[in-house]
Amino acid sequence: MKQYFPLLLLAISSCNISNRSYSDVAKWVPSGFDQSKYILLVEKYPGKEKWNNAMKEFLDKHYSGKYEITDEKNILSTESKYADKKYKYAVMWKVLDGLSNSNRTTFTPATTTTTYYSDPKYDINGYFRDRASGTDYPQTQKYNNYGWQGFVPFFNSVIKYSK
DSSP states (O other): OGGGHHHHHHHHHHTOGGGOOOTTGGGTSOTTOOTTTSOEEEEOOSSOHHHHHHHHHHHHHHOOSOEEEEOHHHHHOSSSTTOSGGGOEEEEEEEOOSSTTOEEEEEOSSOEEEEEOOOGGGOEEEEEEETTTTEEOOOOSSOOOSGGGTHHHHHHHHHHHTO
8 A cells, every 4th residue: 555655645736726737828828928017907706706715815825926806897998997008918707608618528448428517607717818909818728627716727827937
């Protein structure tokens, strides 16, 4: 049993969401994004208030730049208190409509299982918006299988990319 303990520990630690990130980050983070130069606007996380609070706690702990959480209306407005150029970039959230990404196939050595998800509130993907040009950047093409904690790999990717 002792010989399997390091393997078990490795398997458990690799499942830890706090270390996850997306490998395609260069395709969806603006090349000019610099967390030390701009104050990042972050749309309030959809769903339950405790999810938004968890995102705020995560950002407070891991994101070294300045950020502010606000609603979509303030982000899209050119006349809100965030009209200043220091708020050039925003992170917006998209809750998938339940049709795309609602059919997932998983493979195991002995079986193939297709799981259907009817509750779209757990399919939350982030994307950047350049507020100066009105450009929306694409979402990650990696599958978000982190449920309501999808902000963790999203921001881990941003943090790694913009260092």
